[in-house]
Amino acid sequence: MILEEMYNGRFYPCETVVADSSRFKQAVKASAALMDTLSERLSKEDYALVEELREQVAIAQCEENESHFKYGFSAGLLVQQEAHAQMSQKNKE
Structure with missing residues (x-):
């Protein structure tokens, strides 16, 4: 669970x-x-720059993924909350 x-x-x-x-x-x-x-x-120095670029892009992607996860999770909770409110309203009627 x-x-x-x-x-x-x-x-x-x-x-x-x-x-x-x-x-x-x-x-x-x-x-x-x-x-x-x-x-x-590439020279060793230039290749080291490419590796650093990849590392920085990976960090940025992880941060973006975290933001998407938070937003998606929050949106899911809001959908659940809205569905619950609608069901509660129907039950009152």
Whole structure:
């Protein structure tokens, strides 16, 4: 049950949910191939800049994902709250 997982500190959606689509897998493979190509063509200093760029993009993506998660979770709670209010109103009528 999700509440038990949350209470016991075992709820880590950012660590346990991994995209499993073929498009995601292709993008990961393509990214790895591009990084290999860049490592062969660029100087060590330039390649270090590319690695730093990837790291900073990953940080930005994680922050964006967290924002999307919070917004989606909040929206879900609002939908549930609205549905409950509507059902309560119907029951009063």
